[in-house]
Amino acid sequence: MAPLITTRHDDYIELSNTINEDDEPPDIRLQQNQQEQHQLQLYPMRHKHSNSLHRDSMEALLEEANQLTPAEDTITKLTIVKTSPKHLVFQSLPSLIVSLIGLIVAGVLMDEYQHWDVFLRTPELFILLPILLNLKGNLEMILASRFSTSANMGDLDYGPVRRSLVIGNLALLQVQALIAGAVAGLASFALGLMTRPDSTSSYHECVYMTSSSMVSASFSSAILGVFMCALILICRRFNVNPDNIACPLASATGDIVTLILLAGCAVVLQGQMDSLLSTFVFLVMLTSVPLFGLIVWKNKHAKDLLFVGWTPIVCAMVISSLAGVVLEQYVEKYKGVALLTPVLIGVAGNLGSIYASRISTSLHQDTYENYASVEWVLFLMNFPVQCVFLLIIWGFDMGQLDYNFWFFLTYILVSLICTFICLKIGKWMTLGFWKMGYDPDNYVIPYLTAMIDVFGTVLLVTTFSLLTSSGANDMTSPGNAQIANIG
Incomplete structure (x- = not known):
């Protein structure tokens, strides 16, 4: 029996449970292609470069629209988006307040951690914190921005494409987080050697720093990646523009989760610093990079992003x-x-x-x-x-x-x-x-x-x-x- 699929031409809704990733929303894609071809015939120069459509104000556009025929005016109106300041404030302000609270909480946590024994015994962790938070914050905000675009483009409205995009982006985030964690750990260890040349740093401390960074980066990315994907899907479901709320929430929650996980990993691994536990954890994290990379490589919606950015x-x-x-x-x-x-x-x-x-x-x-x-x-x-x-x-x-x-x-x-x-x-x-x-x-x-x-x-x-x-x-x-x- 064929799966039940219900379509609505103005906003494609999919109720199917099929998981064939090669499927695409046929009606919407056909409509979009026909509309683009029609616009290209009416305005051949306007589609020469997409950025030519964007102007610092809409005054010139509205003046031009007044001179168009009714048929042309109908098509042009499809490309005009009027932003309501009230909607922008109502959607963005709560997320900014939440991000503000998150920044304050992150500051309180950092102030608390500086008195912990694990941070006193390994000062390089203080060097690691800003580097790791900066790298991780950028990764999650990039995911939020990219996924918000996909949502507004309607790509998340069709089941198979939605699943493919979620899986591909989460796997890509793991690849980026593991590599970023390794870079942050090695960089903080190297900076520690430069700032404290008399310190007795060892191989075990280097692996300890790198493995703690990679574990906290990987697990926080898994948590935050799922959270951001779910948040943007909910926004799409309730007709809220995720561009207005996703990036601030990704920034705020990312710092707190990464801080807590890094402190926990540092405490657990420091007791076994002289053993091979940190080396084993590092090797496990390192071997997972190509595994997640393979998932991304086989995903047609995320493959091109593997070496980008x-x-x-x-x-x-x-x-x-x-x-x-x-x-x-x-x-x-x-x-x-x-x-x-x-x-x-x-x-x-x-x-x-x-x-x-x-x-x-x-x-x-x-x-x-x-x-x-x-x-x-x-x-x-x-x-x-x-x-x-x-x-x-x-x-x-x-x-x-x-x-x-x-x-x-x-x-x-x-x-x-x-x-x-x-x-x-x-x-x-x-x-x-x-x-x-x-x-x-x-x-x-x-x-x-x-x-x-x-x-x-x-x-x-x-x-x-x-x-x-x-x-x-x-x-x-x-x-x-x-x-x-x-x-």
């Missing part, structure tokens, strides 16, 4: 290390830098990633994004989120900060500048990569988050220096103030 991930790690150098130089000099910096750059990065993800989706769909409206809504959305953060740290007296008018004013100003820079860079990079023939979903977010790490850290440190030198607010830490008085 590695350059921005590695370059982002290098760029973020510059922010780490600046942060390390000033984290003990000024109060609150360690508390404020992750939230400052995290919120700006999340807003920029929402914007980049939306633009990428519109480019893939050949639709118009009202850039001016979306930019202003996302830019202004930064203000209530940062106000909530300031209320939280003021209410719980966190960071040993002097909460006066000048502190609040300068922090809000810096956060708005960071958000403005991040939105502009996100727009330019997304359009730029699209023009060069690269999928922005796989390239933009790593560079974007890494660059805002540097800009945000430098701006915050500069602001604290100006506040202190002008006498508006003494931001120097108590320890440095005492040293200055003694001198």
Whole structure:
């Protein structure tokens, strides 16, 4: 008996249990091809390059639409997407608040872990934390952006394609996470040798660092990958744009889960550091890379992604290390830098990633994004989120900060500048990569988050220096103030 399949032409819905991955939604694909051919006949130059469809505003488009015939106007309206600021705020603001709470919790966990015996005995773990969190965060946000595009394109509405995309992307995420974990572990061990040349580091410590990093990266990617796929499918089911919520939630939950798993792996493996347990775990993790790679290679929807996007991930790690150098130089000099910096750059990065993800989706769909409206809504959305953060740290007296008018004013100003820079860079990079023939979903977010790490850290440190030198607010830490008085 043939499986039951129900179709709806405006939004393809599949009720079949068939698992033949070679199947495609025939009605929708045929409709799309016919519509593209019709548009190509009417506007032969408009389809010469997809990016030519996108403009900074819709004024020119609407003026052109007024001059079209009724038949042409019907087709053109199919490519116009009007963004409701109210829907954008209602969908994005809760996810940004959740990501804010996640950033604060991650900061509290990092502050707690620094007193654990396992971190005191292996200081390289502190070097590993920012490197691993940066690499892992980029992987999950790339998955969220790419999967959101697939959802908005309708690729997830058809059962066989949906299953193939989920399996292929989860296997790809495992390959990326294991390789990223190995790179992060080896890099942190090497940096530890450079910063502490007198230390007695050994082979066992190197394998211990690498295996802890790979295990935590793999398991957190499995948890977060399933969570993100389920979240985006739910968004699609209830007609919510996943571009507005997926990236912030991926960023927030990723840091917390990875931190907890890394601490747990470090505690378990450190007791057996001198044994072959860490080596065995490392070999198991290493042999699983080609296994997951084979799954991706046999998946026609994910095969092309296996060797794509590695350059921005590695370059982002290098760029973020510059922010780490600046942060390390000033984290003990000024109060609150360690508390404020992750939230400052995290919120700006999340807003920029929402914007980049939306633009990428519109480019893939050949639709118009009202850039001016979306930019202003996302830019202004930064203000209530940062106000909530300031209320939280003021209410719980966190960071040993002097909460006066000048502190609040300068922090809000810096956060708005960071958000403005991040939105502009996100727009330019997304359009730029699209023009060069690269999928922005796989390239933009790593560079974007890494660059805002540097800009945000430098701006915050500069602001604290100006506040202190002008006498508006003494931001120097108590320890440095005492040293200055003694001198």
